[in-house]
Amino acid sequence: MSEFVFLYRGGEAGRSPERVQQSMQKWMAWFKELAQNGHVKDQGQPLERTGKLVRGKQKTVTDGPFAEAKDIVGGYTLIEARDLEQAVELSKGCPILEVEGGVEVRPVMKINM
Amino acid sequence: MIEPSDHLFRREAGRMVATLTRIFGVHNLALAEDVVQDAFCRALEVWKFRGVPENPSAWLMATAKNRALDILRRERTARTYAPELGRLLESEWTLAPVVEELFSPRTIQDDLLRMMFSCCHPRLPEEAQIALILHILCGFSVDEVAGAFVSSHTAMEKRISRGKKVLARSKRLFDIASSDEFADRLPAVQRTLYLLFNEGYHGASPETAIRAELCREAIRLATLLRDYPPSSTPATYALGALMCLGAARLPARVDASGDLRSLFDQDRSRWDEELIAEGRRLLDLSATGPELTEYHVEAAIAWVHTTAHGAEDTDWQMIISLYDKLMAIRPSPIVALNRAIAVAQRDGPLRGLEEIRAINNFDRLAGYPFYHAAVGEFELRSGRHEVACEHFRTALQLARNPMERKFLEQRVAACESGRTATTP
Numbered sequence: 001m002s003e004f005v006f007l008y009r010g011g012e013a014g015r016s017p018e019r020v021q022q023s024m025q026k027w028m029a030w031f032k033e034l035a036q037n038g039h040v041k042d043q044g045q046p047l048e049r050t051g052k053l054v055r056g057k058q059k060t061v062t063d064g065p066f067a068e069a070k071d072i073v074g075g076y077t078l079i080e081a082r083d084l085e086q087a088v089e090l091s092k093g094c095p096i097l098e099v100e101g102g103v104e105v106r107p108v109m110k111i112n113m
Numbered sequence: 114m115i116e117p118s119d120h121l122f123r124r125e126a127g128r129m130v131a132t133l134t135r136i137f138g139v140h141n142l143a144l145a146e147d148v149v150q151d152a153f154c155r156a157l158e159v160w161k162f163r164g165v166p167e168n169p170s171a172w173l174m175a176t177a178k179n180r181a182l183d184i185l186r187r188e189r190t191a192r193t194y195a196p197e198l199g200r201l202l203e204s205e206w207t208l209a210p211v212v213e214e215l216f217s218p219r220t221i222q223d224d225l226l227r228m229m230f231s232c233c234h235p236r237l238p239e240e241a242q243i244a245l246i247l248h249i250l251c252g253f254s255v256d257e258v259a260g261a262f263v264s265s266h267t268a269m270e271k272r273i274s275r276g277k278k279v280l281a282r283s284k285r286l287f288d289i290a291s292s293d294e295f296a297d298r299l300p301a302v303q304r305t306l307y308l309l310f311n312e313g314y315h316g317a318s319p320e321t322a323i324r325a326e327l328c329r330e331a332i333r334l335a336t337l338l339r340d341y342p343p344s345s346t347p348a349t350y351a352l353g354a355l356m357c358l359g360a361a362r363l364p365a366r367v368d369a370s371g372d373l374r375s376l377f378d379q380d381r382s383r384w385d386e387e388l389i390a391e392g393r394r395l396l397d398l399s400a401t402g403p404e405l406t407e408y409h410v411e412a413a414i415a416w417v418h419t420t421a422h423g424a425e426d427t428d429w430q431m432i433i434s435l436y437d438k439l440m441a442i443r444p445s446p447i448v449a450l451n452r453a454i455a456v457a458q459r460d461g462p463l464r465g466l467e468e469i470r471a472i473n474n475f476d477r478l479a480g481y482p483f484y485h486a487a488v489g490e491f492e493l494r495s496g497r498h499e500v501a502c503e504h505f506r507t508a509l510q511l512a513r514n515p516m517e518r519k520f521l522e523q524r525v526a527a528c529e530s531g532r533t534a535t536t537p
Binding site for chain 2: 021025028043044046074075077
C-alpha cells in the first residue's frame with residue numbers, strides 16, 4: 001500500500017439550505033465508504049481559505065488568498081491505495097467534483113533505505 | 114458518526130435569519146441571509162472532516178452569532194442596525210451581552226413570530242406572503258418555492274425579491290408586543306398559513322414529497338402561533354385542527370402503485386391516527402368563545418370524514434349543513450363545488466349536477482381539472498358515458514401533473530369501457 005494526499009480545491013459556494021444538506025450527506029457517505037474499504041489513513045482537516053504567505057530572504061509577509069477562489073485548497077485527507085491509478089479512481093467519487101471543485105491527488109514520496 | 118437530521122439546514126435557516134434580522138434590522142435582511150450562508154459553508158467544511166457536532170443547531174447559531182458580532186464591531190459606523198436596539202449595539206459594553214441575549218433559545222420563538230407577521234404585510238398579495246414565508250422562514254430556495262407553486266424560477270425570483278423590498282421599506286419588524294396591531298394582523302397570518310397548507314394539500318405540485326413538506330411546514334408554523342398566548346385564539350386552534358385532520362389523509366392519497374386516490378376510494382387504514390387524535394384534541398380546544406370561523410367549519414368537515422369507514426357510512430347530511438355554514442362565512446366556487454359533491458352523495462348524481470349548474474361564478478372553476486372531473490363523475494353515475502367521457506377529457510387537458518393525468522386517463526378509460534359494455 002502507498003500513501004496519497006487528496007487536496008480539495010475550490011467548490012462549495014453560496015447554495016440553498018437543502019443543497020448544503022445534500023452536499024453534507026454526500027461527503028459523509030463518501031468518507032464512510034472510503035473508511036470501510038480501509039483507504040483512510042487520516043481523514044484530515046479543513047483549512048481556512050485565508051492566511052499569510054511568507055516569502056524569500058526578505059521574509060515578506062503577504063495576505064492570502066494566494067490563488068483564485070476556485071484553486072484554493074479547502075482541506076486534505078491522507079489516503080492509502082495500491083497505486084496512483086487506484087487513488088485517482090477513489091478520488092472520482094468525491095462530491096466536490098459535482099460543484100465545480102477538484103481533487104489534487106499527490107503521492108506521498110516513498111523513501112527506500 | 115452522527116448524521117445531520119433531515120432538513121436540518123432548512124429548519125435552522127429560518128431561525129437564524131429571524132434572529133439576525135432582529136439584530137441587523139429588517140432593511141439588512143440580505144446581510145442576515147449572507148451570514149446564514151457563511152455559517153452553512155463553514156459547517157459544511159468543518160463537519161465533513163470532523164463529523165456533525167452533538168448539537169448542530171447550537172453550533173450553527175454560535176457561528177452565526179460570532180459572525181454577527183464581527184460585523185457589528187467592524188461596520189459599526191458604516192451601517193445602521195435595528196432601530197429598536199439603537200444604542201445598545203453601539204457600545205462595546207452592551208454589545209456582547211445584548212447579542213448573547215438575542216441569540217438565547219427563548220427569544221428565538223418570538224423572532225420567528227415577528228418575521229412571520231412581518232411577511233404577512235398588507236401591502237403584499239397573499240401569494241407573495243406565502244412565498245416569503247417559505248423562502249425566509251422555512252429555508253426553501255427560490256427554485257423549491259417555484260417548484261411548490263409550479264411557477265418559473267424567474268417569476269418566483271421576482272415575486273420574492275419584490276416581497277423583500279416591501280419588507281425592507283417597512284423599516285422595522287412587526288412589533289408583536291403591540292396588542293392592537295397584533296390582533297389586527299393575526300387573521301392575515303392565519304389565512305396565509307391556511308393557504309400554505311392548501312398549496313401542499315390541493316396544489317398543483319406533482320411530487321408527494323413537496324406536498325408533505327408544505328403541509329408539515331404549515332403545521333409547524335401554526336404550532337408557533339398556538340404557543341404564543343396572544344395568538345392562541347380559538348381560530349388558531351381550529352386552523353391547527355383542520356391541518357392535522359387533512360394531513361392525516363395524505364398517506365392514503367397515493368396508493369402503493371403511485372396512483373392518485375380520491376377520498377371515496379382511499380384505503381382509510383392508511384390515515385395517520387396520531388394526526389387524527391391531535392386534530393381532534395385541537396378541535397375540542399377551538400370550541401371556546403363565540404366566534405365560528407371558516408377554520409372551525411373546515412376542521413369539522415374533515416373530522417366527520419375521519420369518523421366514517423368509507424363514503425357509504427359518511428354522514429353526508431352533516432357535511433352538507435357544514436358546507437352551508439361555510440358558504441355563509443366564506444363563499445367560493447370551490448366550496449360550492451365540494452358542497453355539490455356532498456349533495457350528489459346524499460341525493461344522487463342528478464341532484465349533484467343541478468347543484469353544480471347553480472354555482473355562482475362557476476366560470477372561475479373552468480380551469481380547475483376537478484370541476485370537470487366532478488361533472489364527469491356525476492354523468493358517469495347517471496349512465497351517460499359519452500357525455501361523461503367528454504368532461505373527463507376536458508379535465509385531462511387541464512391536468513397539472515403526471516399523477517392527475519394518469520388518474521383522469523383511467524376515468525376516461527372507465528367511461529369508454531362502460532360505453533362498450535352498455536352498447537348492445
